[in-house]
Amino acid sequence: MKKAAIIGGGVIGGGWAARFLLNGWNVSVFDPDPEAERKIGEVLANARAALPALSDIPMPPEGELSFAQSLTEAVEGSDYIQESVSERLELKHRVFAQIQQSCPDTLIGSSTSGFKPSQLQEGAANPAMIFVAHPFNPVYLLPLAEVVPSAASDPEAIERAKEILREIGMFPLHVRKEIDAHIADRFLEAVWREALWLVKDGVATTEEIDEAIRMGFGLRWGQMGLFETYRVAGGEAGMKHFMAQFGPCLSWPWTKLMDVPEFNDELVDLIAGQSDAQSGHHTIRELERIRDGNLIGFLRALKERNWGAGKVLREHDERRRVAFHAAPASGAPLVMAEMQVLPGWIDYNGHMTESRYLFAASETSDAFLRLIGADMDYVAGGFSYYTAETHILHLGEAKLGHRLTGTLQVLAADDKRLHVFIRIQRGAEVVASVEQMLLHVDMQAGKTCPAASSVLDRLMPIAAAHAALPRPDGAGRAVGQRKS
Ligand SMILES: NC(=O)C1=CN([C@@H]2O[C@H](COP(=O)(O)OP(=O)(O)OC[C@H]3O[C@@H](n4cnc5c(N)ncnc54)[C@H](O)[C@@H]3O)[C@@H](O)[C@H]2O)C=CC1
Numbered sequence: 001m002k003k004a005a006i007i008g009g010g011v012i013g014g015g016w017a018a019r020f021l022l023n024g025w026n027v028s029v030f031d032p033d034p035e036a037e038r039k040i041g042e043v044l045a046n047a048r049a050a051l052p053a054l055s056d057i058p059m060p061p062e063g064e065l066s067f068a069q070s071l072t073e074a075v076e077g078s079d080y081i082q083e084s085v086s087e088r089l090e091l092k093h094r095v096f097a098q099i100q101q102s103c104p105d106t107l108i109g110s111s112t113s114g115f116k117p118s119q120l121q122e123g124a125a126n127p128a129m130i131f132v133a134h135p136f137n138p139v140y141l142l143p144l145a146e147v148v149p150s151a152a153s154d155p156e157a158i159e160r161a162k163e164i165l166r167e168i169g170m171f172p173l174h175v176r177k178e179i180d181a182h183i184a185d186r187f188l189e190a191v192w193r194e195a196l197w198l199v200k201d202g203v204a205t206t207e208e209i210d211e212a213i214r215m216g217f218g219l220r221w222g223q224m225g226l227f228e229t230y231r232v233a234g235g236e237a238g239m240k241h242f243m244a245q246f247g248p249c250l251s252w253p254w255t256k257l258m259d260v261p262e263f264n265d266e267l268v269d270l271i272a273g274q275s276d277a278q279s280g281h282h283t284i285r286e287l288e289r290i291r292d293g294n295l296i297g298f299l300r301a302l303k304e305r306n307w308g309a310g311k312v313l314r315e316h317d318e319r320r321r322v323a324f325h326a327a328p329a330s331g332a333p334l335v336m337a338e339m340q341v342l343p344g345w346i347d348y349n350g351h352m353t354e355s356r357y358l359f360a361a362s363e364t365s366d367a368f369l370r371l372i373g374a375d376m377d378y379v380a381g382g383f384s385y386y387t388a389e390t391h392i393l394h395l396g397e398a399k400l401g402h403r404l405t406g407t408l409q410v411l412a413a414d415d416k417r418l419h420v421f422i423r424i425q426r427g428a429e430v431v432a433s434v435e436q437m438l439l440h441v442d443m444q445a446g447k448t449c450p451a452a453s454s455v456l457d458r459l460m461p462i463a464a465a466h467a468a469l470p471r472p473d474g475a476g477r478a479v480g481q482r483k484s
């Protein structure tokens with residue numbers, strides 16, 4: 001089992017410890033803070049609840065965590081050392097000196113947010129082993145680690161470090177030219193300084209600034225970065241058009257940070273050329289589709305959490321739910337869910353795996369239950385619908401990227417029973433039908449009971465309207481039954 005030593009077990013050291021442990025490494029932490037063990041325990045509990053949810057493969061057995069009494073004890077026999085002490089250069093120098101007394105040839109990544117590797121290496125016994133490995137909080141979830149070597153670094157050691165970071169699920173971004181605050185923190189710092197001006201000048205509150213980020217460009221940045229986003233914003237003509245349109249802003253007072261590069265053809269060609277090399281293999285339409293697919297995934301996740309832009313989606317749903325019940329019930333199957341076949345839904349036969357048809361049906365029926373008021377508040381009150389029986393007919397194949405619609409027809413309903421017929425459709429093609437019997441239950445008693453009148457008042461008009469629909473062909477089918 002490999003061993004990582006974490007020197008400094010605060011916010012970032014705790015995150016590194018969790019990432020290594022959950023990826024199967026033994027971890028030894030040294031931090032003189034008497035609270036370090038408790039703090040790391042809490043970070044680890046959060047990481048255990050979060051990181052496995054990102055994986056479709058079972059996680060390796062967790063490594064062993066130990067707390068060393070001295071720095072020398074922590075680093076002994078380690079394959080990798082991550083320094084995460086406070087952002088003070090003289091403290092980092094002292095820590096490196098102590099580490100290299102006993103482990104001069106072991107890789108030492110520093111979490112420093114801003115010091116250059118050449119600064120970290122000053123006075124070191126073996127500068128070649130010291131480099132920046134700058135992570136992002138929470139370290140156990142965010143993949144980026146900026147790996148910054150200096151001219152004194154050993155290239156082979158840097159490649160080994162990048163491989164270790166990949167092994168624990170990170171994305172090592174090799175920063176080729178050392179600079180204060182590396183790459184990402186320079187952006188964070190620029191945005192931060194601009195935000196401080198806006199607040200100080202009374203232009204916006206901290207909340208308004210956060211809304212400006214999380215309701216708009218923050219979502220775009222999170223899935224496409226800066227240049228790819230602006231390339232798409234240039235329309236069919238791409239980056240050159242974008243720059244022609246917005247280049248003049250560089251000399252307008254659009255920012256307090258007025259030290260800007262001269263806007264000339266050389267700059268345009270530099271940026272546009274790099275943008276072509278980065279993204280020119282996709283058409284703008286392809287990039288739009290990639291962007292939209294990514295945004296749908298984000299927004300669905302945010303909606304699940306009822307957070308940020310996801311809260312807006314839920315509020316919008318609620319408004320539409322009220323409007324829906326105010327109108328007369330329609331006599332057509334209800335379109336209750338839209339989804340896209342994701343990579344993790346595909347099986348070894350190259351099409352959507354069977355369990356995802358049930359998932360798609362349950363997305364559809366859950367949305368219907370929310371529609372009739374059997375929502376999470378109703379469940380919190382101790383009542384719910386449970387599925388008693390399901391019959392799936394596989395009628396077609398859904399493949400990666402297909403957009404699917406879940407429609408629901410009520411076959412029958414009374415105060416305790418809800419018999420539904422769900423079609424999972426790709427356009428007009430029904431790829432599966434899912435017939436279900438749901439029973440209304442008192443969750444505490446573990447028995448069926450009549451649904452609340454607030455639910456029945458919404459359900460029964462829909463059931464009455466659907467009674468006029470033709471009975472679906474697949475309804476009531478049993479396994480093995482031949483159609484006459
Ligand atoms: N907080 C953040 O958002 C990020 C911080 N960083 C960087 O990570 C490093 C650590 O920052 P945080 O974890 O936020 O600080 P922190 O204040 O939460 O933790 C620093 C820890 O270092 C310990 N420490 C101090 N002297 C020590 C010594 N001689 N030996 C061992 N441990 C010692 C302290 O007791 C403390 O627990 C800094 O270089 C910072 O710039 C990097 C990315 C993000």
Ligand SMILES: C[N+](C)(C)CC(=O)CC(=O)[O-]
Nearest residue numbers: 112113135136137185188
């Ligand atoms: C504010 N900060 C400079 C410490 C931020 C970072 O270094 C990275 C992060 O996680 O935001």
